[in-house]
Amino acid sequence: MKYYSTNAKAPLATLHEAVVKGLASDSGLYMPEYLYKLSADFFDSIQNLPFNEIAKIVATAFFGEDVEQKALDEIVDDTLQFDCPVVEVSDNIYSLELFHGPTLAFKDVGGRFMARLLQYFIRKEGKEEVNVLVATSGDTGSAVANGFLGVDGIHVYVLYPKGKVSKIQESQFTTLGKNITAIEVNGVFDDCQALVKKAFMDEELNRHMKLTSANSINVARFLPQSFYYFNAYARMKAAGKADNLVVCVPSGNFGNITAGLFGREMGLPIKRFIAANNANDVFFKYLQTGKYTPMASIQTIANAMDVGNPSNFARVYDMFDGDLQKIRSVVSGATYSDEQIRETMKSCFDSNGYILDPHGACGYRALEEGLTDGETGVFLETAHPAKFKETVESAIGAEVEIPERLAAFMRGEKKSVEMSADFDSFKNFLMTR
Template identity: 75%
Template sequence: MKYYSTNGKALDATLEEAVVRGLASDKGLYMPRQIKPLPQSFYDEIETFSFPEIAYKVADAFFGEDVPAETLKQIVYDTLNFDVPAVKVKDNIYSLELFHGPTLAFKDVGGRFMARLLGYFIRKEGKKQVNVLVATSGDTGSAVANGFLGVEGIHVYVLYPKGKVSEIQEKQFTTLGRNITAVEVDGTFDDCQALVKNAFMDKELNEHMQLTSANSINVARFLPQAFYYFYAYAQMKKIGKADNLVVCVPSGNFGNITAGLFGKRMGLPVKRFIAANNRNDIFYQYLKTGEYCPRPSVATIANAMDVGDPSNFARVLDLYEGSHDAIASEISGETYTDEQIRETVQKVYEETGYLLDPHGACGYRALAEELKEGEVGLFLETAHPAKFLQTVESIIGVEVKIPEKLQAFMKGTKQSVPMSKDFAAFKAYLMKQ
C-alpha cells in the first residue's frame, strides 16, 4: 500500500517510510492510497468474532500488503490484551469504555500498536536508534511512553505543557526513565505540537538524528483506532442495538474520529458521527460557517481536547475532498463549557450511578441532546475518571477509587527536562543528545 501526503507535494511513501518519517516532506499528513471496503459477509457475522479477530481483519486491509500475516497477527494480539466493553448508561445511550488498557486511556490501542510495528521495522532493517517525538495534552504521552517503554532501538521524547495536564497523567510518563524522556514545555499543547512539527522540518536536526512522531499524525497511531469502532458495532449487534447507530467522539486533535470515518468508508454501518468539543470549538465553528479558523487553545477541565489547531482536520478534509457539505452531512458538532461538563458528570452520576470523565461527559451530553427517535447512541469514554481525580471528586462530592494500575504510577518520582516554547532551545537540546 502506498501513502500520499494531504498537501500533495511529496512523493508517495511505503508504509515503512510513512511510519518511520511520521510527517511527509511537504508537511502534509500521510493517507493510504486505498481504503478497502470489508466484505458484507464480515459484517453479517461480526458479532461472532473476538476483539483481536475483528481488529486483525481491519489491520489486514491497511497493513497486510506490507507486513507478513503472522507478524501482523502477533502485533494485533499483543496490542489488544484488554477488553473494550460497550456499557449501557441510560435508555439508548451506551459508553464504549476505552480505559481498560495499561494507562487507562483510549490511546493505549494506537500507542501499543505503533510501538510494535515500528519495532518490527527497526529490527527488519537493522536501523540505528529512532527517536520518537510526541506532543501530549494528557493521555497520548502516557500511552505512547508505556507502549514504547523498553523497546530496543527507540528513544521517546514526550513534550507536554507545564501545569496543563493532571497530576496522574503527568506521573504516567515522567516517572518511567529508561528510554523515555519527559520534556516540560512552558506553553500550551499547540506550542508542544509546533515544536514537534518544526523538528521534523529542520534539515540539520534530521541529519543529526532519525526522528519520527507518535502523535495521531502518524498513520500507525491513528489507523489502529478504527479497531474499536468495529468491535463496538459487533457488541451492539449482539444485543440487537446496531440499527441506526450514532457514534459520538469527544474530539481534540481529531485522530480518533478520523479513524471512525475510515471505518465508515470500509462499510461499517454507522449512521452518523457527532464530534463533541469543549470550549476549543474550532471544528464546531467550521461546521456552522464552512470556514476553518484555528486559534490559540483555551485550558478546560477536559484537557485532552484543548487543541486550537487540530492536525487531523487535514485528513478529514482530504477524505471528503474538501467538501463542507459532505462533511456536515455525516458529522454534526456540539460544544460545551466547563460548567456544562460539570453539570453533566453530576447529573449522570446522580441519575444512573455511572461516573463519566470530563471528556466522556461531552460525548454523553451530545447524544442526549441530538439523538432522534429510533436511533441508538454510543459515546467514547476515552479515559478512566480517576485520571481526573480532583476534578471529578469536586463535582460528585464522593471519593473516587483509584485503580491499582494508576496507584503504581503515583508512587514514582517525576523526572522532566524544563523547556521554553522557543524552537531554537529545543533544537539545541536535541543536537546534544
C-alpha cells in the same frame, strides 16, 4: 499500499516510510491511497468474533500488503491484551469504555500498536535507533510512553505543557525513565505540537538523528484506533442495537474520529458521527460557518481536548474532498463549557450511577441532546475518571477510587526536562543527544 500527503507536494511513501517519517516532507499528513471495503460476510458474523480477531481482519485491510501476516497478527495480539466493553448508561445511550489498557486511556491501543510496528520495521531493515517525538495534552504522552517503554532501538521524547495536564497523567510518563524522556514545555499543547512539526522540517536535526512522531499525525498511531469502532458495532449488534447507530467522539486533535470515519469508508454501518468539543471548538465553528480558523488553545477541565488547531482536520477535509456539505452529511458537532461538563457529570451520576470523566461527559451530553427517534448512541469514554479525580469528585460529590496501576505511577519519582517553547532551545537539546 502507498501513502500520499494531504498537501499533495511530497512523493508517495511506503508504509515503512510513512511510519518512520511521521510527517510528509511538505508538512502534510499521510493518507492511504485507497481503503479496502470489508466483505458483507464479515459484517454478517462480526458479533460472533472477539475483539482481537475483529482487529486482525481490519489490520490486514490496512497493513496486509506491507507487513507479514504472522507478524501483523502477533502485533495485534500483543496490543490487545484487554477488552473495550460497551456499557448501557441510559435509555439508548451506551458507553464504549476505552480505559481498560495499561494507562487507562483509549490511546493505549494506538501507542502500543505503533511501537510494535516500528520495532518490526527496525528489525527487518536493521536500521539505527529511531527517536520518537510526541506532543501531549494529557493521555497521548502516557499511552505512547508506556507502549514504547523498553522497546529496543527506540527512544521517546514526550513534550507536554507545564501545569496543564493532571498530576496522574503527568506521573504516567515522567516517572518511567529508561528510553523515555519527558520535556516540560512552558506553553500550551499547540506549542508542543509546533515544536514537533518544526523538528521534522529541520534538515540539520534530521541529519543528526532519525525522527518520527507518535502523535495521531502518524498513520500507525491513528489507524489502529479504528479497531474500537468495529468492536463497538459488533457488541451492539450482539445486543440487537446496531441499527441507526450514532457514535459520538470527544475530539481534540481529531485522530480518533478520523479513524472512525475510515472505518465507515470500509463499510462499517455507522449512520453518523458527532464530534464533541469543549471550549476549543474550532471544528464546531467550521461546521457552522464553513471557515476553518485555528485559535489559541483554551485550558479546560477536559484537558486532553485542549487543542486549538487539530492536525487531523487536514485528513477529514481531504477524505471528503474539501466539501463542507459532504462533511456535514456524516459529522455534526457539539461544544460544551466547563460548567456544562460538570453539570453533565453530576446529572449522569445522580440519574444512572455512572461516573463520567470530563471528556466522556462531552460525548454523553451530545448524545442526550442530539439523538433523534429510532437512533441508538454510543459515546467513547476515553479515559478512566480517576485520572481526573479532583475534578470528577468535586462535580459528582462522591469519591472516585484510584486503580492500583494508577496509584503505582503516583508513587514514582518525577524526572523531566524544563524547556521554553522556543524551537532553538528544543533543537539544541536534541542535537546533544
